[in-house]
Amino acid sequence: MHRRPLVFSSLLLAIALLSPSLGSSASSDTPEETSWINGLRAKFIGDKAIEEGNDVIELSAPYRAEDPALVPLQITSRIPQTPERFIRKITLVIDNNPVPFGASFEFTPDSGKADIAMRVRVNSYSYVRAIAETNDGKLHMAKAFVKASGGCSAPIGGDLEAAMARLGKMKFKMEGEHLTPQQPNLTQLLISHPNITGLQMNQISRMVQPAHYVEEVKVSFNEKPVLTAQTDIAISADPNFRFYFVPPGPGELKAEIRDNLGGRYSTTQTLTP
Amino acid sequence: MPRPALFASLLLLAANPCLGRATIDLQPIATGVFVHQGVHQLPDHHNRGEIANIGFIEGRRCVAVIDSGGSPEQGRALRDGIRALTRTPICYVINTHVHPDHIYGNRAFREPGVRFVGHYKLGAAMAARAAFYSEKADRDLGVALTAEDFVLPDIEVNGELELDLGERHLKLVAQATAHTDNDLTVYDETTQTLWLADLLFMEHLPVIDGSLNGWLKVLDRVRKIPARRVVPGHGPVAAFWPADAAPEIRYLSELRTELRAAIKQGRTIEQAVASVGRSERSRWALFDEFHPRNVATAYAELEWEED
Numbered sequence: 180m181h182r183r184p185l186v187f188s189s190l191l192l193a194i195a196l197l198s199p200s201l202g203s204s205a206s207s208d209t210p211e212e213t214s215w216i217n218g219l220r221a222k223f224i225g226d227k228a229i230e231e232g233n234d235v236i237e238l239s240a241p242y243r244a245e246d247p248a249l250v251p252l253q254i255t256s257r258i259p260q261t262p263e264r265f266i267r268k269i270t271l272v273i274d275n276n277p278v279p280f281g282a283s284f285e286f287t288p289d290s291g292k293a294d295i296a297m298r299v300r301v302n303s304y305s306y307v308r309a310i311a312e313t314n315d316g317k318l319h320m321a322k323a324f325v326k327a328s329g330g331c332s333a334p335i336g337g338d339l340e341a342a343m344a345r346l347g348k349m350k351f352k353m354e355g356e357h358l359t360p361q362q363p364n365l366t367q368l369l370i371s372h373p374n375i376t377g378l379q380m381n382q383i384s385r386m387v388q389p390a391h392y393v394e395e396v397k398v399s400f401n402e403k404p405v406l407t408a409q410t411d412i413a414i415s416a417d418p419n420f421r422f423y424f425v426p427p428g429p430g431e432l433k434a435e436i437r438d439n440l441g442g443r444y445s446t447t448q449t450l451t452p
Numbered sequence: 453m454p455r456p457a458l459f460a461s462l463l464l465l466a467a468n469p470c471l472g473r474a475t476i477d478l479q480p481i482a483t484g485v486f487v488h489q490g491v492h493q494l495p496d497h498h499n500r501g502e503i504a505n506i507g508f509i510e511g512r513r514c515v516a517v518i519d520s521g522g523s524p525e526q527g528r529a530l531r532d533g534i535r536a537l538t539r540t541p542i543c544y545v546i547n548t549h550v551h552p553d554h555i556y557g558n559r560a561f562r563e564p565g566v567r568f569v570g571h572y573k574l575g576a577a578m579a580a581r582a583a584f585y586s587e588k589a590d591r592d593l594g595v596a597l598t599a600e601d602f603v604l605p606d607i608e609v610n611g612e613l614e615l616d617l618g619e620r621h622l623k624l625v626a627q628a629t630a631h632t633d634n635d636l637t638v639y640d641e642t643t644q645t646l647w648l649a650d651l652l653f654m655e656h657l658p659v660i661d662g663s664l665n666g667w668l669k670v671l672d673r674v675r676k677i678p679a680r681r682v683v684p685g686h687g688p689v690a691a692f693w694p695a696d697a698a699p700e701i702r703y704l705s706e707l708r709t710e711l712r713a714a715i716k717q718g719r720t721i722e723q724a725v726a727s728v729g730r731s732e733r734s735r736w737a738l739f740d741e742f743h744p745r746n747v748a749t750a751y752a753e754l755e756w757e758e759d
Contacts, residue, residue: 241722245744249752251722298721329588334581341629341663345756354718367718369755380583388580417752421720 210324212306214274223272223280223310227318233257235319236269236293238309242323247330249415250301254309254321256293260286260425266293268312273413275305277331277378281413284422290405291363291425298415300330300376331376331412342416345371347444349434358450363423368398368434370419370444376412393418395437401430426450476526476533479689481681482643484510484620486537487689488530492656492737495522495553497594502526504553504650504685508534509640511617514543516569518638518647519685520557523595527557544569544615546624547605548649548685549632550577551661552585556595558603569615570605571626571634578602609636627651627674630667631660637674646679646693654687657736657743658700664711664750665757668704671697703732707746711754721751 237255244250256266265288271281286293293311301307308322354365370393377390396408396418405424424432429452435445478486487507495501501522508517508530515534520527534542545561547570548554555578558568579602586597607613615622623639631650638647651670653659660667675694682693710728719727725747733739 245725246748249721249748251720253722296720329584332584332587334577334584340633348756352718371756379580417756419755 210304210306212274214279215272215306215308219272219274219279223270224318229310229318229320231320231322233321235266235313236309236311236321238307238321238323240307240323240325242326244301244325244327244330247302247327248300248333250299250325250327250330251296252299252307253296254294256311258293258313260288260290260293262288265290265314266311267314269293269295270310270312271299271413272308272310273299273301273305274308275303276300276413277302278411278413280411281307282408282410285404285407287404289400289403289425290423292423294421294423295406296421298419299413300333300415301325301327301413302331303328331378332380334379339373342371342373346373347371347442349436349444349446351432351434351446351448353448353450358426358429358452360426360428360452363425365421365423366432367419367421368396369417370396370434370436371417372436372438374412374414374416374418378412390439392439393436394439396420397435398422398424399433400424400426402433428452476529478507478530478533478537481683481690482640482645485640485643485645485683486510486534487683488533489689490522490553490686492686494738494741495592497592500525500595501553501556501589501593504551505683505687505689506530506554506557507683507689508542509617509620509622509638509645509647510538510540511620513540513618514616515540516544516546516615516617516622516638517542517561518546518683519548519554519649520545520561522553523556523593524559524597524601525595527560530557531560542566543617544607545603546570546615546622546636546638547574548638548647549635550574550581551632551650552589554649554685555603556589556597556601559601562603567606568603569607569609569613569624569636571636572608572610573626573634574636575604575608577632577634578604627670628666629662630670631658632662635662635670639677639679644678644680645683645690646674646677646681647683648674648685649683650685652682652684652687652691652697653700654684654691654696655737656686657738657741658703658746659742660746660749664704664708664753668701668708671701671704699735703729703736706732707750708754711747711750712757715751715755721748724748724751 239253268285270283273281304326306322311319348371350369352367375391379388392412398406433447437443490504506519545568582602589595589597609624609626613624620642625637627635679693681690707729714724725744728747
């Protein structure tokens with residue numbers, strides 16, 4: 180009874196990783212990493228050593244994105260979060276975006292598993308990188324190449340009016356009906372926010388729709404932080420994060436967000452085993 | 453009095469393919485209603501974005517153009533094609549929505565006496581998309597556009613509007629968000645022709661750029677209109693109503709049913725893209741090109757539905 184949710188979630192993960200649309204960038208033509216070498220590396224990690232590979236984290240992204248404004252990314256950790264060894268922070272960088280910094284996520288041992296999935300905007304063919312920092316200060320990087328263009332300048336599609344009316348609405352979606360104490364539980368946080376990039380130009384008025392996006396996301400369980408994120412315009416409209424947390428017992432899952440215009444929103448959900 | 457006749461035949465000559473001018477094939481589908489049929493292709497350098505059904509309706513006093521074409525050149529060809537068929541002046545250019553294959557011919561019609569008509573959200577959509585669309589036109593079509601090519605509506609429809617073409621009335625309805633957030637339908641009372649444009653796709657896979665729920669709602673409403681024929685935005689020049697909407701309604705409904713189930717089961721957007729709606733694949737042109745994106749777009753909409 181105790182083990183089943185874990186088995187189930189790792190099965191789901193395995194399916195997600197094997198799914199063809201999620202194949203990472205492995206391909207014969209390896210594109211250049213010009214932007215990374217000429218500046219981004221120095222900006223994001225300075226002269227620190229970095230280990231490349233999939234031993235600590237893995238990054239899955241579609242090689243060719245269906246919608247450049249809605250590119251699903253899955254970062255999967257290869258080590259469990261224990262007080263002795265855990266991933267402290269993951270930084271997401273999209274090399275060729277107008278703002279290469281995508282987001283950074285801080286985890287704790289209470290996160291259970293430092294996995295994070297989200298949807299991003301990719302503005303031109305680009306490497307996407309996840310840089311993990313473990314609690315010993317070491318850096319590990321996984322990368323994937325994504326073919327997409329126009330994700331940041333793409334006009335706000337669908338129905339902006341409806342999106343604005345819903346702004347700030349949030350909800351959690353738990354994977355199962357009940358909480359499983361002492362185990363990593365998978366949850367999804369949905370945030371209704373247009374996340375306007377400030378790069379969407381109105382050609383006729385020559386006006387740019389001012390940027391309006393979520394800057395910070397804090398998730399806690401019974402007041403103890405499980406995930407803290409700094410986010411930027413690369414995060415798609417209606418930000419959506421999937422991640423784990425380990426509840427000691429029943430309690431309250433809480434999300435608080437803040438956007439660049441000072442808007443603050445929060446939601447809570449009471450969870451029982 | 454020989455002059456007008458001579459004038460008209462000169463124009464006919466101008467539209468003659470043997471003279472190397474771009475021409476357009478306009479088919480009569482009812483008295484005074486002409487439609488040019490598009491092709492089921494992605495817009496590219498070869499077709500230059502000229503892929504949608506476009507045309508015009510003629511009254512005693514005025515012609516109303518309905519969608520101007522997918523390139524400035526097609527707009528000129530449509531204008532010349534209309535002039536070759538009638539001497540009734542063009543008074544209105546109706547844009548059924550913001551997509552490039554329906555508006556890029558606008559500039560050819562810009563002259564005194566011609567008024568542009570669109571949904572009240574069309575202007576904002578054109579303005580927001582112009583920069584992005586111009587870049588795309590340059591890359592995908594090899595067509596250089598300027599701000600001049602994006603002609604905004606002079607008459608904005610919010611609710612309903614009747615256009616009098618002279619012994620012929622067109623009823624225009626600004627629809628709620630469906631295919632896009634600026635869909636406008638045109639109903640010709642004289643021949644009971646309902647011009648749905650991209651609210652109806654036939655053969656060509658429907659493309660969602662507005663709201664899946666909204667589109668099904670609008671279809672439910674317009675299917676009650678007692679039209680004798682309908683003009684789809686992509687597909688034949690005319691079709692039976694509402695019978696020929698069945699495949700589109702089936703596709704959209706199945707997509708919704710399967711997506712709701714997938715979301716309920718906690719499947720991710722990636723998993724949904726790989727699995728939802730696949731049984732429709734053999735029934736549509738351009739399925740692989742548009743279906744995955746439809747799933748992603750609709751998933752992002754439906755995950756906000758209350759459980």
